[in-house]
Amino acid sequence: MLLPAEKPIPNIPETNLPKLVIVGGGFGGLKLARKLIKGPFQVILLDKNNYHQFQPLFYQVATAGLEPSAISFPLRKIFHDTPNSIFRMAEVHSFDSKIKRLYSDIGYIDYDYLVLAMGADTNYFGNQSIEYNSSPMKTVSEALYIRNKIISNYERAINIEKQEDRKSLMNVVIVGGGPTGVELAGAMAELRNNVFPKDYPELNFSNMKVVLIEAGPKLLGAMSEESQDHSLRYLQKLGVEVMLDTKVQDYDGEQVKLEGKESISTHTLLWAAGIKPNLIDGLTKEHFAPNGRIYVDEMNRVVGEKDIFVLGDVALLREEKYPKGHPQVAQVAMQQAENLAKNLINLTKGKEMEPFRYKDLGSMATVGRKLAVVDLPFIKFQGLMAWLTWLFVHLMAILGVKNKMFIFMDWAWNYLSFDPSLRLLIKPKYVKASERKELIEEK
Amino acid sequence: MLLPAEKPIPNIPETNLPKLVIVGGGFGGLKLARKLIKGPFQVILLDKNNYHQFQPLFYQVATAGLEPSAISFPLRKIFHDTPNSIFRMAEVHSFDSKIKRLYSDIGYIDYDYLVLAMGADTNYFGNQSIEYNSSPMKTVSEALYIRNKIISNYERAINIEKQEDRKSLMNVVIVGGGPTGVELAGAMAELRNNVFPKDYPELNFSNMKVVLIEAGPKLLGAMSEESQDHSLRYLQKLGVEVMLDTKVQDYDGEQVKLEGKESISTHTLLWAAGIKPNLIDGLTKEHFAPNGRIYVDEMNRVVGEKDIFVLGDVALLREEKYPKGHPQVAQVAMQQAENLAKNLINLTKGKEMEPFRYKDLGSMATVGRKLAVVDLPFIKFQGLMAWLTWLFVHLMAILGVKNKMFIFMDWAWNYLSFDPSLRLLIKPKYVKASERKELIEEK
Numbered sequence: 001m002l003l004p005a006e007k008p009i010p011n012i013p014e015t016n017l018p019k020l021v022i023v024g025g026g027f028g029g030l031k032l033a034r035k036l037i038k039g040p041f042q043v044i045l046l047d048k049n050n051y052h053q054f055q056p057l058f059y060q061v062a063t064a065g066l067e068p069s070a071i072s073f074p075l076r077k078i079f080h081d082t083p084n085s086i087f088r089m090a091e092v093h094s095f096d097s098k099i100k101r102l103y104s105d106i107g108y109i110d111y112d113y114l115v116l117a118m119g120a121d122t123n124y125f126g127n128q129s130i131e132y133n134s135s136p137m138k139t140v141s142e143a144l145y146i147r148n149k150i151i152s153n154y155e156r157a158i159n160i161e162k163q164e165d166r167k168s169l170m171n172v173v174i175v176g177g178g179p180t181g182v183e184l185a186g187a188m189a190e191l192r193n194n195v196f197p198k199d200y201p202e203l204n205f206s207n208m209k210v211v212l213i214e215a216g217p218k219l220l221g222a223m224s225e226e227s228q229d230h231s232l233r234y235l236q237k238l239g240v241e242v243m244l245d246t247k248v249q250d251y252d253g254e255q256v257k258l259e260g261k262e263s264i265s266t267h268t269l270l271w272a273a274g275i276k277p278n279l280i281d282g283l284t285k286e287h288f289a290p291n292g293r294i295y296v297d298e299m300n301r302v303v304g305e306k307d308i309f310v311l312g313d314v315a316l317l318r319e320e321k322y323p324k325g326h327p328q329v330a331q332v333a334m335q336q337a338e339n340l341a342k343n344l345i346n347l348t349k350g351k352e353m354e355p356f357r358y359k360d361l362g363s364m365a366t367v368g369r370k371l372a373v374v375d376l377p378f379i380k381f382q383g384l385m386a387w388l389t390w391l392f393v394h395l396m397a398i399l400g401v402k403n404k405m406f407i408f409m410d411w412a413w414n415y416l417s418f419d420p421s422l423r424l425l426i427k428p429k430y431v432k433a434s435e436r437k438e439l440i441e442e443k
Numbered sequence: 444m445l446l447p448a449e450k451p452i453p454n455i456p457e458t459n460l461p462k463l464v465i466v467g468g469g470f471g472g473l474k475l476a477r478k479l480i481k482g483p484f485q486v487i488l489l490d491k492n493n494y495h496q497f498q499p500l501f502y503q504v505a506t507a508g509l510e511p512s513a514i515s516f517p518l519r520k521i522f523h524d525t526p527n528s529i530f531r532m533a534e535v536h537s538f539d540s541k542i543k544r545l546y547s548d549i550g551y552i553d554y555d556y557l558v559l560a561m562g563a564d565t566n567y568f569g570n571q572s573i574e575y576n577s578s579p580m581k582t583v584s585e586a587l588y589i590r591n592k593i594i595s596n597y598e599r600a601i602n603i604e605k606q607e608d609r610k611s612l613m614n615v616v617i618v619g620g621g622p623t624g625v626e627l628a629g630a631m632a633e634l635r636n637n638v639f640p641k642d643y644p645e646l647n648f649s650n651m652k653v654v655l656i657e658a659g660p661k662l663l664g665a666m667s668e669e670s671q672d673h674s675l676r677y678l679q680k681l682g683v684e685v686m687l688d689t690k691v692q693d694y695d696g697e698q699v700k701l702e703g704k705e706s707i708s709t710h711t712l713l714w715a716a717g718i719k720p721n722l723i724d725g726l727t728k729e730h731f732a733p734n735g736r737i738y739v740d741e742m743n744r745v746v747g748e749k750d751i752f753v754l755g756d757v758a759l760l761r762e763e764k765y766p767k768g769h770p771q772v773a774q775v776a777m778q779q780a781e782n783l784a785k786n787l788i789n790l791t792k793g794k795e796m797e798p799f800r801y802k803d804l805g806s807m808a809t810v811g812r813k814l815a816v817v818d819l820p821f822i823k824f825q826g827l828m829a830w831l832t833w834l835f836v837h838l839m840a841i842l843g844v845k846n847k848m849f850i851f852m853d854w855a856w857n858y859l860s861f862d863p864s865l866r867l868l869i870k871p872k873y874v875k876a877s878e879r880k881e882l883i884e885e886k
Contacts (some may be wrong), residue, residue, distance in 0.1 A: 010602055010604040011601060011645045067510050088601070088602070151493065159452065160453065198524075200519070
């Protein structure tokens with residue numbers, strides 16, 4: 001049998017349209033596919049999952065507020081009634097720009113235009129022990145894993161006699177003071193304050209620490225000073241221990257070692273301290289910036305290539321106002337996708353392409369009930385209004401009427417009842433009854 | 444360190460109440476716990492999961508209509524504000540009736556009264572090859588696994604060139620013509636008829652078989668003849684191939700071997716052909732019927748024991764009208780629990796215990812949209828009215844206001860849109876980025 005890499009991906013509809021292959025169905029790749037799906041290209045979207053993930057709400061999956069399905073959108077759904085364009089679930093590993101061929105685990109495909117939109121994964125900055133022992137949150141599965149981990153830690157803690165020995169199972173330490181870290185810390189603190197004590201009356205949650213560690217001097221480094229100060233105050237109000245100017249040295253699964261400070265005991269280290277672009281083989285070293293992003297021109301085109309484009313987190317596009325590249329956020333990826341869609345159409349018509357100009361629509365982060373911070377270009381505000389704005393903007397941004405409806409209901413329920421009801425340890429691994437017996441015997 | 448079996452379960456509140464230990468939070472165990480949770484006992488409920496599972500809707504999880512969380516109810520939730528009574532997540536393996544001690548993976552506990560309500564698991568009747576290769580559906584995790592398996596089969600099938608070679612990935616064969624088998628077959632056929640063709644335009648779903656195999660001469664053996672006939676007709680209308688009087692001999696993961704009939708190609712054999720009670724060590728052979736159920740008297744008390752009771756699927760209680768024991772359904776378990784709750788209170792007051800009398804409230808099964816069959820003691824009906832009755836009864840039976848509300852919304856959505864939107868392959872196994880790389884390299 002031929003290896004997948006040696007045979008073409010089968011069953012691609014035959015057309016006379018130029019083949020546009022998009023790698024990754026995140027904010028950038030999905031937006032581009034939706035813009036061009038009905039022509040003048042044959043769009044072939046590849047992703048290793050069969051769904052789009054709405055990253056801004058991962059933290060609510062991790063803290064038992066939302067189901068994974070509520071923030072996941074089946075990619076096949078946008079390809080209903082698109083006879084030329086298709087989706088395939090595939091892991092892409094490399095491409096050969098000379099013969100314009102992309103290789104994946106289900107076969108190769110020859111492209112006319114290639115768009116790389118693979119997004120980013122967690123960056124541990126080379127520390128393998130942290131990578132091995134901490135929990136990242138860059139996929140919906142990882143978020144679900146965090147939920148399961150925390151619940152099973154409490155189910156374990158309850159069976160430990162001494163208060164002292166339980167602490168490390170109960171403490172949650174979050175590294176990274178960006179929006180993800182801030183939102184996780186706030187939600188964890190609210191669970192501790194309102195929910196867990198009812199579920200686990202045997203445990204003393206005043207002993208449970210929620211710690212947020214940030215290497216820099218401020219939380220939400222990319223936001224305004226008002227937002228930075230407010231988010232810090234909100235977190236402290238909820239009882240989060242915020243440690244600024246603090247560097248994590250190492251973590252062995254039980255002790256977080258800090259530079260020049262006392263270690264913290266925890267079984268749960270949530271790592272939200274950095275990201276790095278996902279890789280693909282096919283470009284030479286000169287194409288990559290030291291941080292792993294790929295240099296592109298103002299049309300998102302790989303420098304020196306004619307038909308390869310890069311979107312979002314992976315792209316390093318130097319605009320005058322952003323000499324070090326744009327922030328790695330959804331807004332940038334989506335705006336680049338919109339611009340690229342126009343440019344690709346221009347290209348087929350022989351028209352000039354237009355350079356990308358990022359329009360910063362603002363940023364926001366939520367800390368807890370009625371506590372959020374919003375920076376808009378023309379106004380900054382905090383508190384209840386900011387929280388309602390955050391809710392509205394995220395609800396509108398979620399794909400799919402059903403997801404919108406269910407998330408709204410979930411939020412309303414959680415708000416009114418103080419009872420995010422997904423505290424279920426549905427074990428991720430499927431074990432057959434027969435194997436269970438063996439596992440028990442092995443013990 | 445002491446092994447769990449050698450030390451007591453820690454942190455049990457101290458009371459003067461008699462200790463009632465319940466093994467299993469299914470329909471029987473949960474009902475009993477709810478009845479007695481506030482006295483006159485200290486209730487200690489043990490389950491290997493931290494949630495109650497609503498089995499009658501597993502098939503909707505398997506067919507992407509409902510999320511696991513919608514039909515799971517956190518057991519800790521019923522123990523809010525019950526200072527004496529508690530829940531513990533534990534796997535129970537044995538007990539010693541002489542010293543009245545129960546052993547589990549988190550330690551032992553001494554009981555005054557022990558209630559065994561462990562329910563049943565899938566029965567493969569000794570065929571290890573079927574056990575290894577087929578998919579059971581006796582837990583919500585197993586139902587989720589079926590959903591993932593079917594979706595990933597299609598994602599695989601699409602990359603296979605020849606129609607002929609795809610068939611076994613597309614076919615679904617269900618064994619067992621009870622309510623579970625009938626409901627699964629109907630739901631699968633509806634997915635094939637209405638949903639999958641839109642998602643997978645490259646595949647030809649007229650080639651996909653949904654086969655339901657039953658060893659006996661009728662579907663729904665326990666129901667009325669009208670219901671049996673109607674369910675058969677409904678399934679055939681939906682395009683299910685129903686094979687009665689057909690015995691499965693073996694299954695190797697690709698071919699279902701039948702007794703005296705041609706084999707069927709399929710990667711997906713769903714096994715709903717039988718159940719067997721879950722076991723616990725502590726009783727002698729004479730206590731067990733050949734089918735694994737435990738002989739109890741009319742008070743659900745283990746024959747020859749004073750303080751050990753058995754509920755539901757595990758109990759073999761011979762009433763005059765049910766000389767071979769009651770059907771292994773939720774209704775029996777719940778009615779037994781109600782009766783036992785009263786009897787346990789009688790016991791503490793020195794009053795006589797009352798024998799259990801099963802009141803058959805009827806049974807029902809749903810085949811598809813507007814297609815269901817209902818047998819009530821006084822009337823039998825089928826079709827739209829039966830379907831609405833089925834929906835109403837199951838909605839009312841589901842625990843928790845939030846679950847009710849969300850399931851109702853899910854059903855309304857699925858009914859109106861023909862689009863059960865949970866076609867997500869959220870991989871059950873969590874693989875860290877670092878391990879993913881290794882996996883790829885190993886390939």
